[in-house]
Amino acid sequence: xxxxxxxxxxxxxxxxxxxxxxxxxxxxxxxxxxxxxxxxxxxxxxxxxxxxxxxxxxxxxxxxxxxxxxxxxxxxxxxxxxxxxxxxxxxxxxxxxxxxxxxxxxxxxxxxxxxxxxxxxxxxxxxxxxxxxxxxxxxxxxxxxxxxxxxxxxxxxxxxxxxxxxxxxxxxxxxxxxxxxxxxxxxxxxxxxxxxxxxxxxxxxxxxxxxxxxxxxxxxxxxxxxxxxxxxxxxxxxxxxxxxxxxxxxxxxxxxxxxxxxxxxxxxxxxxxxxxxxxxxxxxxxxxxxx
Amino acid sequence: xxxxxxxxxxxxxxxxxxxxxxxxxxxxxxxxxxxxxxxxxxxxxxxxxxxxxxxxxxxxxxxxxxxxxxxxxxxxxxxxxxxxxxxxxxxxxxxxxxxxxxxxxxxxxxxxxxxxxxxxxxxxxxxxxxxxxxxxxxxxxxxxxxxxxxxxxxxxxxxxxxxxxxxxxxxxxxxxxxxxxxxxxxxxxxxxxxxxxxxxxxxxxxxxxxxxxxxxxxxxxxxxxxxxxxxxxxxxxxxxxxxxxxxxxxxxx
Numbered sequence: 001x002x003x004x005x006x007x008x009x010x011x012x013x014x015x016x017x018x019x020x021x022x023x024x025x026x027x028x029x030x031x032x033x034x035x036x037x038x039x040x041x042x043x044x045x046x047x048x049x050x051x052x053x054x055x056x057x058x059x060x061x062x063x064x065x066x067x068x069x070x071x072x073x074x075x076x077x078x079x080x081x082x083x084x085x086x087x088x089x090x091x092x093x094x095x096x097x098x099x100x101x102x103x104x105x106x107x108x109x110x111x112x113x114x115x116x117x118x119x120x121x122x123x124x125x126x127x128x129x130x131x132x133x134x135x136x137x138x139x140x141x142x143x144x145x146x147x148x149x150x151x152x153x154x155x156x157x158x159x160x161x162x163x164x165x166x167x168x169x170x171x172x173x174x175x176x177x178x179x180x181x182x183x184x185x186x187x188x189x190x191x192x193x194x195x196x197x198x199x200x201x202x203x204x205x206x207x208x209x210x211x212x213x214x215x216x217x218x219x220x221x222x223x224x225x226x227x228x229x230x231x232x233x234x235x236x237x238x239x240x241x242x243x244x245x246x247x248x249x250x251x252x253x254x255x256x257x258x259x260x261x262x263x264x265x266x267x268x269x270x271x272x273x274x275x276x277x278x279x280x281x282x283x284x285x286x287x288x289x290x291x
Numbered sequence: 292x293x294x295x296x297x298x299x300x301x302x303x304x305x306x307x308x309x310x311x312x313x314x315x316x317x318x319x320x321x322x323x324x325x326x327x328x329x330x331x332x333x334x335x336x337x338x339x340x341x342x343x344x345x346x347x348x349x350x351x352x353x354x355x356x357x358x359x360x361x362x363x364x365x366x367x368x369x370x371x372x373x374x375x376x377x378x379x380x381x382x383x384x385x386x387x388x389x390x391x392x393x394x395x396x397x398x399x400x401x402x403x404x405x406x407x408x409x410x411x412x413x414x415x416x417x418x419x420x421x422x423x424x425x426x427x428x429x430x431x432x433x434x435x436x437x438x439x440x441x442x443x444x445x446x447x448x449x450x451x452x453x454x455x456x457x458x459x460x461x462x463x464x465x466x467x468x469x470x471x472x473x474x475x476x477x478x479x480x481x482x483x484x485x486x487x488x489x490x491x492x493x494x495x496x497x498x499x500x501x502x503x504x505x506x507x508x509x510x511x512x513x514x515x516x517x518x519x520x521x522x523x524x525x526x527x528x529x530x531x532x533x534x535x536x537x538x539x540x541x542x543x544x
Contacts, residue, residue: 043356254388
């Protein structure tokens, strides 16, 4: 390695991140967004016969649920392809032959995938809010045609309350944090995995187990009705796997439960901690890997 | 191999380090009303394997939405038993969603109960009425369970009151539920009046009802609805209120 090169170069990381984003865009990852659009717009039309409250509830349930599925899928599938593809194309050798440390290479890859996830989240959010706004306007104009005076004012206030609320923004931000965590976790697995299929399968397994981690932790710590030999297993699940249930807040956000600033900050902080630690472990695994 | 062992040890250390924070965060989330749904064995039996796994994997609201759409379809086919089961599952999955509780109660207490009463396949009127009452009770149970999960919902309290008034004709329970609704955030302004209307129908509480109707009347024109004036005049007659203390308004009914 060239001794005059800086140990850590944000410019190099940024360049690799943009390159990763371009690569992923070429992989047609954004086709997922078409599916999301179909689901959101489709559910909006399908529920048009229902009562106003039901329409908005279902639209939010379907859209935020789909957003969570698609960002998680993009995070796992796109990240699992990154390193094997670079190895196959021999891009890794070209990059690492230059004065680029391995931890910078991984940071560039991770930042690239986070950019992709941010972009996907923004596009899905704009689409969801657009469809919600259109439905809201259509319901308001219907109310204006049928009601007047105090009744109309009350109805419009109820429609506004049922559609947009400040909660949606932190709810969507937590969806992004969860997907970023999954990307970081998948990157860590891919640093020691030999095939992208293995990485995907492992990440999906961790995804499911991660949602049960909180339950395992409770059983382990409460110990009520737990056999002595299951305790180490529960402890292993609680300590080795991430608590993904902590990031599943949208189910309750759509029901109208507010996310307070302190709760949002603490949840996001846990997500950032996971991302940081998984990145460091990725560097640890990748530092001595035979390429 | 050595690196793998080191990695597992590092992960375990990280797990131990974050454990107190995760416990604290979980407590905080539960207190705020997040992730408090119990996904237990009975729910698994209701949902089926795939939906249960999806609900466990952070897609609870999505599974609830899909089942609700299925429930809507079931309602159109008039399959009341299946509809009740689906709505039970939807409300278990999304217990904080007022809309689901409200619609579940409405389907049972209004739609299913009328269908039971008009069921041509059942010749016995007594059995039809018994079935009708069963659906009223089921509707009431949805409201009560919904309120256990959302005690501050003015909408659910109000609709429970309407059920008590229109189906069970229990004016005391209706008055109490309207009264509770009026104290909750975002309550409709008229529920306060409705509580007193119901009070006026309870034998033995006429004096209390009269005083409260009079107090509402004194608040000004916005509270002087035709029903309020009608009830006030009725009670003035019934209680023998002296002419000089009676309201001047003509009976609107």
